[in-house]
Amino acid sequence: MTVRRSPRLSLFVVGLVAALGLSACTLSGQEGEWRSVPQAEPSVTAQPQSPTPAPTDNGKVAWTDCKAEIERTIGTALSGVKVDCGAVAVPQDWANPTGETFSIAMVRIRREEQRNRIGSLLVNPGGPGASGIELAAQTPLFLPGDVMERFDVVGFDPRGVGKSAPIDCLPAASKDSLTAANPDPAPQKEFDEQVDLWRTAANACASRYQGTLGYYSTEQTARDMDAIRDALGDTKMTYLGYSYGTLLGAVYAHLYPSRVRAFVLDGAVDPNLDGITASEGQAAGFEKAFNNFSAACKAKGSGCPIGPDARRTLHNVLIDVQKKPVPGTGGETRAATTGHVVSAVTAALYVKAQWPTLERAIADIAKGDPTGVFSLSDNFTGRISDGAYDNMTDAFTAISCTDERNPPTVATVRKLQTEWRKKYPLFGAPLAMTLLSCAVWPGTHDPYPVGTALGAPPIVVVGTKGDPATPYGNTAKLANEIGTGRVVTWEGEGHTAYPQTNCIRENISNYLITTAPPPDNLDCPAN
Template identity: 50%
Template sequence: MRRRSRSVIALLTAMVMTTGGCTLPAFAPEGAADPAKPADGGGGVPTTGSTPGAAAQWSPCTDVPEKLVGRAAAGMSYDCATVAVPRDWSKPVAGETYDVAMIRIRSATQKDRIGSLLLNPGGPGGSGIDLAVYLSFGEALGGLPEAVTDKFDLVGFDPRGVSRSSPLKCISNDDQDASFAADPDPVSQAEFDEVTALNKKIADGCGAKYGDQLPYFSTVQAARDMDALRAAVGDPKLTYLGFSYGTLLGATYAQLFPQNVRALVLDGAVDPTENYVQGSETQAKGFERAFTNFTAWCKQNAADCPIAADPRGAVTDAMAKAENSPVAYKDGRQATAGWIFVGLISSLYTKTGWTSLAQAIDELQGGDAKGIMDLADQYAERETTGSYSNLFDANLAVNCADTDDAPTVAKVRALQSEWRKKYPLFGAPLAMGMLPCAYWPGKRDPYPAGKATGAPPIVVVGTTGDPATPYENTADLAKMLGTGHVVTWEGEGHTAYPSTPCIVRAVDNYLIDLTVPQEGLRCPAK
């Protein structure tokens, strides 16, 4: 289930937070051509048998957009390749590699080609191949402007461990269901212990399957892969568009390879200077603010919001009732407080999701769980068969590999109570979301948090109403890099480009001509 327009990026960037004890990613524009993703995934990428350092060997792959969207975009060619990278860049071992899958999309009207535009939708765990396909459908369908596709090949990649790139899979479908269904704010000690036991089971299972490989799924390793991709496609310098977690990936690249940067657009900033607890609290604050904005909109637009009389009360009441008497769903699941919370999170990534949330809660009050479960399943990448993509497996592995300061279980329990008071709907669940890394068995490989000395100007885009990567992160990331320039969109939802003409002009001029946006540029909501 994909939404149109900029919700492609907003849901593909939706998951840096956690809930019910399982990490939920933070994404970018979602389904440009309103595709319905089939149960068999989004198409394969041929393995070329390449060796580390080899140039990409491209093969036509129109099956990828056909499986994702049902067709290829008019005037676009699609080619795929895989590039072998060392499992551990710090100590490469012959024969120990991962395959990183890419897609290259080229417009038939391309002129005066500048190079490749490397794309990442966020997560961690989101597919850059999927994103590139969606963005290839053009501006009218929420894709990239023709001005960009006429100058760049779109190159999407699935980071190591994600989707088509040596995918990591260690969480069973049953455990995924249990994790999402779990109480997002277990108050009694017995309920808390039940959730922690599930987290430990999941962490132990991933450790048993992948063992010493777990640190290799870190952001630092993936950023080094990006430089191998840059070389494999033949670009002397990198041009990159990263959303949400993709901003962290891009910022890490800029610190590791500042001399190889041509232009970076980082939209929906993660602040690398925050520790794990600070980052989680920032998200709790961001989602609480976004939900408050939803309630204000709801009261002012009663015709579109059937719960307008008391939006916050309707949502909290639905979750409270679900504790003891959840509404049954047609597939045998029940709309527990956990599933309602996931649906709530899903709806806040775009302003268009607000109408869906209001309708879903109204229907839930009448005994119909379809709307809220559709929202939750869309976010969780759960198929009607009950199977999941590997989004959350990869998300968990990357987040925990990156984190060397995860709080103890006792600290999580204390923060749960403290944040519940500060952020009534989102505080306790975001505290609980830190539990997986408390049990994670792998060694850690944290990313750097310093200046990108020697890099050219980098554009950092922020949205004032962003729930998942709150606006305050924007200036912090730009300042940390030392070469960052802030562009502000005064809108709602997660990520900004391509949204309004103002944002599009600023980003396109930078990508194409390297024109840095005017200092302090603020773009209106419409």
């Protein structure tokens, strides 16, 4: 099981659409961390930006219409917008700017009736490894209209992801094995087998990509973002980053503080945490989220199909499935394992709107039907109906491990597995096991620079009290690290906040449009 900093995009967007009270039926069935630190730039004071007329075309990008292709990709029709695709060439290694290049793929979403255009809004959904193209393409479904009509929304697939020099290390069968593997292997032999699975995966990446493997880092991507800004013709960048995208935005702001116009960092990653500390924070966060899910289920009384004690029900399911995996139905050739169940539970806890789906999936597998578990697990791991996968797991592993300052040893992972099992009964051991990927990683490490964004205008950092993946405590830490951060709190559940609820939506949208930040420490109610 791989726990990411961001959920699969379809879960993410369905959650936002549901929270906004819109129809999500069109999405059904969709499958689809130093180099030298720059010197501080002169201090600037943020002023509201004057709108600029929309040019016939932006900057240096050769855009082509790709609406039909993007609609096929996201599985829904897009009305009232123009959809264009383009690319920008960037050095594989920014330390060697005249060397070999990567092509970074982008999409631009423009309202057909755009008014008082401000510039581009660059978006990133996190991961690392999630597609910014897919997120941008779905922004007409959830971004407020006043934001959509003032900006070109631009999404890019970061290097190693999707359409941008994608990392592809493992065949589908190997990814199936990693997903199905016991998330808490107690016998040493079983643990060692999983070490071998991860080592095989890591060596496959090293063999295929060799010297370029160390170029898939957060700092390199942050520098790519500045090349994108320049190619778009924007003097300064407006940016919306979710989850891992907050780290990417913070690194950019540190490197290029004077080029920040307005940055929203939603679902904060603490840039000073190593992989062990971050994973333990997630273990605690998911335990809390499951407790909240269980309490909500109990409050429904007879309306909850898994009874008044969801944790006990799930515990019993895991025991039964560990003894005997549950065969698939309707042509599904796999049998659901504890790995699938834990992946499914993890996926649903990212988005509160998926809690009823999780209730049904647990109830159904207890009765012998694993369809719901497979649906949640497959969506989370990027497996589509024909058994193929997208490359998010490959990219997540390569980027995360390249960024890692102090990767753990295999012996440390084994020790943490035991310790965290006691502290976090459901998610502790599985989260410890995910550390194996970087424990055996053979690539070079390129940790991202950490520091303030001295000279940048106010940057808004949004935190959700019930966020399991990027715990709320990260919010103030990231804001303080940036130095110009303004904290906005949402008292809700799930991973990330904008644009859910009027308070969040109005304050963040106004900041994106005018650059006037919300009051610091603004607290928005859950509903």
